[in-house]
Amino acid sequence: MAKTKRKRKAPAGKKAAKKGGGKASRTKAKPSGAKKTPKKAAPKGARKRLTKQDRIGLLRRMMEIRGFEDKVFELLARNVLKGASHVSAGQEAVPVGACSAITDRDYITSTHRGHGHCLALGGDLKLMMAELCGKATGYCKGRGGSMHIADVASRNLGATGIVGGNLPVATGAGLAIKMQGETGVCLCFFGDGAANEGAFHESLNMAGKWQLPVIYICENNQYGMSVSVKRACADTDICGRGRIYAMKVAKVDGQRVLEVRDAVLEAAERARTGGGPTLIEAVTYRYRGHSRSDPRAYRTKEEEEYWQARDPILLFREDLLDDGTLTEEAFNRLQVEVDEAVAAAETFAVEESPYPDPSEVLDDVYCGWIETEKGLVRTDTKG
Amino acid sequence: MPEIMYREAVRDAIAEEMRRDERVFVMGEDVAIYGGAYGATQGLMDEFGEERVRDTAISELAIAGAATGAAMCGMRPVAEIMYVDFMTLAMDQFVNQAAKNRYMFGGKTTVPMVLRTEGGAGRCIAAHHSQSLESWFTHAPGVFVVMPATPYDAKGLLKTCIRDDNPILFIEHKMLYKEKGEVPDEEYLIPLGEAAVRREGGDVTLVGYSRMARRAEEAGEALAADGVDAEVIDIRCLKPLDIDCILDSVRKTGRLVVCSEGYQENNFVCEIVTKVQQFAFDYLDAPIERVCSANCPVPMSPVLENEAVPTSEKIVAAAKRTLARNV
Numbered sequence: 032m033a034k035t036k037r038k039r040k041a042p043a044g045k046k047a048a049k050k051g052g053g054k055a056s057r058t059k060a061k062p063s064g065a066k067k068t069p070k071k072a073a074p075k076g077a078r079k080r081l082t083k084q085d086r087i088g089l090l091r092r093m094m095e096i097r098g099f100e101d102k103v104f105e106l107l108a109r110n111v112l113k114g115a116s117h118v119s120a121g122q123e124a125v126p127v128g129a130c131s132a133i134t135d136r137d138y139i140t141s142t143h144r145g146h147g148h149c150l151a152l153g154g155d156l157k158l159m160m161a162e163l164c165g166k167a168t169g170y171c172k173g174r175g176g177s178m179h180i181a182d183v184a185s186r187n188l189g190a191t192g193i194v195g196g197n198l199p200v201a202t203g204a205g206l207a208i209k210m211q212g213e214t215g216v217c218l219c220f221f222g223d224g225a226a227n228e229g230a231f232h233e234s235l236n237m238a239g240k241w242q243l244p245v246i247y248i249c250e251n252n253q254y255g256m257s258v259s260v261k262r263a264c265a266d267t268d269i270c271g272r273g274r275i276y277a278m279k280v281a282k283v284d285g286q287r288v289l290e291v292r293d294a295v296l297e298a299a300e301r302a303r304t305g306g307g308p309t310l311i312e313a314v315t316y317r318y319r320g321h322s323r324s325d326p327r328a329y330r331t332k333e334e335e336e337y338w339q340a341r342d343p344i345l346l347f348r349e350d351l352l353d354d355g356t357l358t359e360e361a362f363n364r365l366q367v368e369v370d371e372a373v374a375a376a377e378t379f380a381v382e383e384s385p386y387p388d389p390s391e392v393l394d395d396v397y398c399g400w401i402e403t404e405k406g407l408v409r410t411d412t413k414g
Numbered sequence: 415m416p417e418i419m420y421r422e423a424v425r426d427a428i429a430e431e432m433r434r435d436e437r438v439f440v441m442g443e444d445v446a447i448y449g450g451a452y453g454a455t456q457g458l459m460d461e462f463g464e465e466r467v468r469d470t471a472i473s474e475l476a477i478a479g480a481a482t483g484a485a486m487c488g489m490r491p492v493a494e495i496m497y498v499d500f501m502t503l504a505m506d507q508f509v510n511q512a513a514k515n516r517y518m519f520g521g522k523t524t525v526p527m528v529l530r531t532e533g534g535a536g537r538c539i540a541a542h543h544s545q546s547l548e549s550w551f552t553h554a555p556g557v558f559v560v561m562p563a564t565p566y567d568a569k570g571l572l573k574t575c576i577r578d579d580n581p582i583l584f585i586e587h588k589m590l591y592k593e594k595g596e597v598p599d600e601e602y603l604i605p606l607g608e609a610a611v612r613r614e615g616g617d618v619t620l621v622g623y624s625r626m627a628r629r630a631e632e633a634g635e636a637l638a639a640d641g642v643d644a645e646v647i648d649i650r651c652l653k654p655l656d657i658d659c660i661l662d663s664v665r666k667t668g669r670l671v672v673c674s675e676g677y678q679e680n681n682f683v684c685e686i687v688t689k690v691q692q693f694a695f696d697y698l699d700a701p702i703e704r705v706c707s708a709n710c711p712v713p714m715s716p717v718l719e720n721e722a723v724p725t726s727e728k729i730v731a732a733a734k735r736t737l738a739r740n741v
Contacts, residue, residue: 193511
């Protein structure tokens, strides 16, 4: 079958991950005639060496997501943005770390809280903001909005408004990859709430039984909507659930971008070499409420402050300052650039982009047919 | 012309499409080793192997959802839900994901999947194994619903459905699986959205689909014996619907009886009634009649089941009611 041509642009500063996933340590070049060292699989927790630019790129992408999400929240409050928008401020390290570990031959599926997923995969701030504003220039021509952003050509199989709704879809993507004899993976984002849906269990059982190349990554931000993991789950060990479905599991600190990246690198390598699916639980926190109308009465101030101190952007910034990758001035310049990019996205979406033409409301419900007053008629000449 | 069973026609359609296109594969409960609860996939695993004919766990949501995902990634799944009654378990993936992804994503994806299932009463297996739930799925923009009544139609339509890029619910009838009919050896396809006029006539139009199309044909013969010349239309596809065929007929006969095995209330055929009164109002000489199943869960006892489901006698009676009325 025809292979999809790579269309996705890498985020600034990020090098495309090498084929076959990362290796723990680079084997030094040996003089000719020397025996070849056998390749080792990446040991758990080892860091693949990223360049300075790569790491600044990861920080930048997290800052862009934060800037985007804060801007969305502001536009909602000003009633410029209509509809629901579930922002992911606080959770940036998970999608950025995870997406940095996959390649452009891999797929992702996303959730209703998925702006970070799309951006981490290389999404365009302007096209995303336009979609949230319901404009014709958005990723989905204004039809999907915040909860249904997709860019299938770039292998983002889309977000869903149904909690757990994409777990089976991601499983199917894994099935397609395997049947096509490819070495891609599908990275399936979902939350702690979805781990209690039937779709979770059916999907993981199928993937485990058929050993499909799916990486199920749970963004455990510890709350469904208002109900905490403790109040919802008979057993709060979410990643443990993978063990009964014949897959490897990993639990990571979701506020540490490199830890998330390493876990996904390892899972991807496993999946690509026939080792089957992995369930990763990334413990994180969403700073804002479920949606704009949520006063967060179900969380304590102490808890929120604890997690504010564990801001993934600040934590990584500290690391980069400590090891000399970044200076304060460089960081401030970066922040200015990010702010400008977010402002440009707002201008593009709110001021410059048109709404879709209402007469197009029935377009693309079907392939090759369109609804008229009397019923469906063909739009193509296929017999 | 050779005669084969409806279930063999289904199997042959799948086999031919699998030979033609390596992206086509089958997945469902008991489809591989067992050959399908009603034998519709018998022999496929022997020819195509377990990779392309997959027995799944009992997981309707995953079956429908994995088919959706695989279809979005370049495959052409023919997944099976064993009984249409179990579509409730697959509902979210079929109605919310498969049906809507193309539209929600700005037309930038397709979901070329076929979900095969079967329904219908007649085996005294009661409320959870005897329903006709197609009406629910005609209420979901984005999916097609196809219900063949003959082996010929089953084969030609299923092949078309597999080649089509829309998500399609293909509903077979459990009481038709062993019915024989003429099916040519040479390849043929039946386009979607085309009804079949089974009998031409001028006095009253009888419209049905699946087993009810066969009952309508029987009713047409019984009416002929009573001097009533019925036109019998088998719509074959609920969506896309060949409304023009029905309208042309009503403009000729002025009388209409719509037939379905689904529960009477809010049945899909009400959509036909609405469209006919909207586009052919002046041609109607009598109120439109509908013959559907009773508004109760399908009962088990044969006496009750027979009472609950529509029969050709009930269609004959309905047709005569339209004729009893003079303009």
